[in-house]
Amino acid sequence: MNDTGQIDWGKRDSVVGKRLPRVDGGERVEGTAIYPADMSLPGMLHAKTLRSPHAHAKIVSVDTSKAAALAGVKAIVTAADFHDVPAGATIPMGEAGYDMWMVARINIAKDKVFWVGQPVAYVAATDVHIAETALGLIDVVYEPLPAVMTIDEAMQPTAPVIHDNVITTGLDQAPHGPSNVCSRALIERGDGLHEIAIKNAAATGVMDATIDTAHQGYIEPQAAVAQVDSNGMATVWVATQGQHTTELMISRMLDRPQSRVKVVPVEIGGGFGGKISIHGEAACVLLSELTGRAVKLVLTREEVFQGGSGPPAAARHRIEVAADSDGTLTAITGVYRQDCGGLPGLPASLMMQASAALYQCPHLHLEGYDVVTNKPRTEAYRGPGGIQAYFAMEQAMDALCQRLDIDPLAFRKKNATVTGATMPIGTPMPPIGLTTILDAVGAHGCWTDPLGESEAAHLKRGRGLALGYWRGTSMTSACHISISGDGRPMVTMGSADISGTRTTMAQVAAEQFELSIDDVLVVMGDTKSVGYSDGAAGSRLARTMAAAVVEASDKAMAELRRRAGRLLQAEPETLIYRHGVFEAPPENSGVTISLAEIMQATLTDGAIVETGVSTKLPLGVEVGCHVADVEVDTETGQVTVLRYTAFQDVGRALNPTAVEGQIEGSVVQGLGWALTEGFDYGDDGRLRNASMLDYRMPTALDVPPVEAVIIETPVPDVPYGLRGVGEVPIVPVGGCIANAVARAIGARVASMPMTPERVLQAVKGAA
Amino acid sequence: MSAAVAKTVITCHVNGEEHTVLGDPRDTLLEVLRDRLGLTGTKEGCGNGNCGSCTVLADGVAVCACLVLAGETEGMQITTVEGLTLDGKRHAVQQALIDHGGTQCGFCTPGIIMSAVALLETNPQPSDAEIRHAIAGNICRCTGYEKIVRAISAAASTNAGLSA
Numbered sequence: 001m002n003d004t005g006q007i008d009w010g011k012r013d014s015v016v017g018k019r020l021p022r023v024d025g026g027e028r029v030e031g032t033a034i035y036p037a038d039m040s041l042p043g044m045l046h047a048k049t050l051r052s053p054h055a056h057a058k059i060v061s062v063d064t065s066k067a068a069a070l071a072g073v074k075a076i077v078t079a080a081d082f083h084d085v086p087a088g089a090t091i092p093m094g095e096a097g098y099d100m101w102m103v104a105r106i107n108i109a110k111d112k113v114f115w116v117g118q119p120v121a122y123v124a125a126t127d128v129h130i131a132e133t134a135l136g137l138i139d140v141v142y143e144p145l146p147a148v149m150t151i152d153e154a155m156q157p158t159a160p161v162i163h164d165n166v167i168t169t170g171l172d173q174a175p176h177g178p179s180n181v182c183s184r185a186l187i188e189r190g191d192g193l194h195e196i197a198i199k200n201a202a203a204t205g206v207m208d209a210t211i212d213t214a215h216q217g218y219i220e221p222q223a224a225v226a227q228v229d230s231n232g233m234a235t236v237w238v239a240t241q242g243q244h245t246t247e248l249m250i251s252r253m254l255d256r257p258q259s260r261v262k263v264v265p266v267e268i269g270g271g272f273g274g275k276i277s278i279h280g281e282a283a284c285v286l287l288s289e290l291t292g293r294a295v296k297l298v299l300t301r302e303e304v305f306q307g308g309s310g311p312p313a314a315a316r317h318r319i320e321v322a323a324d325s326d327g328t329l330t331a332i333t334g335v336y337r338q339d340c341g342g343l344p345g346l347p348a349s350l351m352m353q354a355s356a357a358l359y360q361c362p363h364l365h366l367e368g369y370d371v372v373t374n375k376p377r378t379e380a381y382r383g384p385g386g387i388q389a390y391f392a393m394e395q396a397m398d399a400l401c402q403r404l405d406i407d408p409l410a411f412r413k414k415n416a417t418v419t420g421a422t423m424p425i426g427t428p429m430p431p432i433g434l435t436t437i438l439d440a441v442g443a444h445g446c447w448t449d450p451l452g453e454s455e456a457a458h459l460k461r462g463r464g465l466a467l468g469y470w471r472g473t474s475m476t477s478a479c480h481i482s483i484s485g486d487g488r489p490m491v492t493m494g495s496a497d498i499s500g501t502r503t504t505m506a507q508v509a510a511e512q513f514e515l516s517i518d519d520v521l522v523v524m525g526d527t528k529s530v531g532y533s534d535g536a537a538g539s540r541l542a543r544t545m546a547a548a549v550v551e552a553s554d555k556a557m558a559e560l561r562r563r564a565g566r567l568l569q570a571e572p573e574t575l576i577y578r579h580g581v582f583e584a585p586p587e588n589s590g591v592t593i594s595l596a597e598i599m600q601a602t603l604t605d606g607a608i609v610e611t612g613v614s615t616k617l618p619l620g621v622e623v624g625c626h627v628a629d630v631e632v633d634t635e636t637g638q639v640t641v642l643r644y645t646a647f648q649d650v651g652r653a654l655n656p657t658a659v660e661g662q663i664e665g666s667v668v669q670g671l672g673w674a675l676t677e678g679f680d681y682g683d684d685g686r687l688r689n690a691s692m693l694d695y696r697m698p699t700a701l702d703v704p705p706v707e708a709v710i711i712e713t714p715v716p717d718v719p720y721g722l723r724g725v726g727e728v729p730i731v732p733v734g735g736c737i738a739n740a741v742a743r744a745i746g747a748r749v750a751s752m753p754m755t756p757e758r759v760l761q762a763v764k765g766a767a
Numbered sequence: 768m769s770a771a772v773a774k775t776v777i778t779c780h781v782n783g784e785e786h787t788v789l790g791d792p793r794d795t796l797l798e799v800l801r802d803r804l805g806l807t808g809t810k811e812g813c814g815n816g817n818c819g820s821c822t823v824l825a826d827g828v829a830v831c832a833c834l835v836l837a838g839e840t841e842g843m844q845i846t847t848v849e850g851l852t853l854d855g856k857r858h859a860v861q862q863a864l865i866d867h868g869g870t871q872c873g874f875c876t877p878g879i880i881m882s883a884v885a886l887l888e889t890n891p892q893p894s895d896a897e898i899r900h901a902i903a904g905n906i907c908r909c910t911g912y913e914k915i916v917r918a919i920s921a922a923a924s925t926n927a928g929l930s931a
Contacts, residue, residue, distance in 0.1 A: 025865035028873030031808020031848035038807035269874030668911035692817035
């Protein structure tokens with residue numbers, strides 16, 4: 001802040017932009033951070049979930065009498081005990097709202113089950129072993145129905161229909177009956193001349209890709225503790241990405257007024273999109289209400305994988321792109337199909353737009369479908385749908401480059417979108433630094449260093465490049481700032497912290513108040529102590545919460561200035577503020593007063609508590625470019641990633657260590673899905689690799705050092721010019737590794753993960 | 768019908784203290800630590816030895832507490848993350864993870880710390896490859912391991928009295 005109290009965003013940078021250590025690091029390394037599974041309340045009961053063994057079945061009857069008679073069992077609930085949430089019910093969340101009927105069914109099946117692991121009943125007992133035994137005593141009679149496990153099967157005209165009320169929307173002619181296809185989305189540009197453009201092109205690139213379901217892989221299984229007290233107030237401690245949206249979901253599911261639900265966000269052991277929906281919290285509240293005791297529910301790892309949570313979508317995408325002989329793109333076309341899992345509604349539009357957003361191209365024809373199958377309901381994972389779509393798109397582009405014998409970086413530069421260019425949906429591209437990123441790639445050793453020789457003839461090396469884009473969102477963030485008796489600000493955030501936001505918001509507040517980060521306290525508020533905020537998702541939190549913190553800081557500083565003026569007997573606007581001290585101008589008296597002194601002198605005059613709210617802040621879209629070197633063992637199909645460099649435009653890095661951490665972590669998640677992570681469903685609908693042994697996530701030995709290169713193109717009209725950070729770094733990874741592998745072995749692997757078997761098949765095909 | 772199993776007396780030495788609790792013969796060391804001794808720093812990520820979140824030291828050796836029956840630990844000195852801070856001073860690995868951004872959600876962190884502590888006891892100046900090998904049984908989903916490896920390396924340097 002300059003001397004007249006006006007804010008010069010980002011001009012001083014004594015705290016913002018610095019690599020400060022996490023403010024909450026101490027409790028993490030000492031093991032004192034509290035996650036819900038760590039909690040213990042007096043008299044607490046333990047809940048367990050009875051889950052469907054069938055992928056598709058009618059629930060004929062549920063008999064809980066034998067289980068209820070077991071000593072130690074205190075309550076059992078089934079669908080009959082839950083309020084009926086009608087189809088079409090939503091809760092406000094973002095532009096489109098969030099399907100509440102879907103949330104209800106994720107938490108308890110009613111009349112039918114749609115995937116192995118869908119909850120059918122919950123038991124609360126005095127210990128976990130008794131609860132588990134009780135599950136075995138609940139008699140459920142099912143009438144199994146034929147199950148559909150893949151997109152291709154589900155789209156067959158003769159496929160069994162999973163939901164009678166799913167009638168495909170968006171078709172030119174409305175269908176005469178239900179199917180497993182929920183909707184068709186269409187993005188077109190160029191007067192329908194894309195087919196001619198492809199026919200006349202100098203070259204085309206095609207990729208017909210299959211992407212298996214994977215999982216967000218958070219190390220902490222879902223967990224919650226609920227307690228309904230003697231006044232009927234339900235408190236829920238939960239590892240959630242959004243305390244307010246969790247409150248909304250619990251309230252709607254139980255038909256309980258929001259004022260009678262308090263959600264307390266505790267530490268969360270990874271979310272990545274998978275802990276937005278509730279998974280058992282409402283059931284815990286119901287069990288607590290019935291028993292008068294606290295109830296704790298902790299999922300096992302097997303439950304998390306075997307239908308107890310929502311993985312990201314499997315996909316089948318066929319992309320065809322075309323260009324002139326000089327590499328100018330003339331057409332991007334694609335048929336995209338993404339897998340909703342067992343409940344409908346995952347429109348393809350956002351994902352399709354993202355897949356083509358970074359290219360300027362006169363003809364677009366993108367057609368997308370969402371399809372139900374008898375697998376767990378899909379939920380979000382870091383830029384939902386992005387890495388899958390980019391696996392297909394970036395391979396098609398790379399194949400085109402190979403046909404034209406054009407350098408893949410030069411090709412991207414030639415066709416890169418720029419600020420103001422028209423996006424696939426027709427709106428102008430907001431400010432981005434894609435060409436800046438591409439220039440940085442070209443100047444970096446990851447592009448200019450030689451690939452190096454392998455040590456043996458059967459080991460082949462290749463270098464791949466891929467782009468990534470994610471739009472992110474803004475939605476609503478709120479905070480309040482109160483000034484303690486010692487003059488130090490305390491920020492209460494309305495959203496949960498899943499990426500280090502307590503630290504970055506402490507930096508923002510410290511910058512605004514010109515204090516050290518140690519003088520600022522930041523906490524996550526529960527839903528009764530802080531205003532509504534949407535959850536930590538969509539790469540929105542640091543940017544929008546910073547705006548809320550700036551607003552609240554301004555208001556608090558203004559009030560402090562007024563009080564200082566009164567105490568110093570000077571006009572408030574004439575006071576000079578520096579680092580926690582107000583000074584009267586020299587011609588007045590030059591007397592100073594600190595924030596602590598102001599508060600001590602005015603404590604009983606009224607608290608200083610100021611709010612800040614940000615809604616619909618301009619977007620800070622996310623852009624990245626990744627480069628990887630791989631070595632493929634053509635005898636075993638094993639792919640070793642030798643080097644990985646991720647370039648990303650973050651607008652402004654509030655804390656470069658935190659930003660790099662997001663990028664490095666996302667890249668390794670992407671490497672997992674690219675090479676070893678894929679769900680393997682049997683024909684009976686059971687997941688065959690529902691453990692961390694067989695669902696193979698990367699270990700420290702599987703990945704190279706990842707270098708994150710931060711580019712900063714600030715976003716106008718956004719505090720500190722911040723962009724979203726957390727989602728786009730996973731988006732390019734599948735395509736990047738695939739392109740490196742293709743250049744190593746001379747053939748493309750069309751399935752993700754690119755397991756050794758699949759790589760070997762491609763090698764043999766190329767031989 | 769009763770699901771009750773006869774309780775059993777379990778004695779463990781944890782972080783230098785002897786504890787005697789009434790438990791279930793099926794209890795793992797992890798369950799005793801968390802549920803009966805209130806030492807919740809050690810986490811459960813998978814329950815069957817694949818994620819490393821429950822890593823503790825048994826006589827200085829890194830083991831998965833979920834794979835050890837509590838009844839087997841008689842005579843063993845168990846060290847958990849809660850036992851590392853001595854006289855208010857953190858272990859070098861703990862401090863380095865904070866300083867180098869090696870912890871994000873924190874759920875894998877106690878297990879990683881115990882594996883790293885065990886490593887540095889036997890190999891005070893490990894290479895990056897040796898560090899990665901030592902923590903290969905600890906799955907981290909947030910960091911990509913990059914800053915964890917740097918932190919452990921820095922902790923080794925700190926221990927040796929060299930500048931980090």
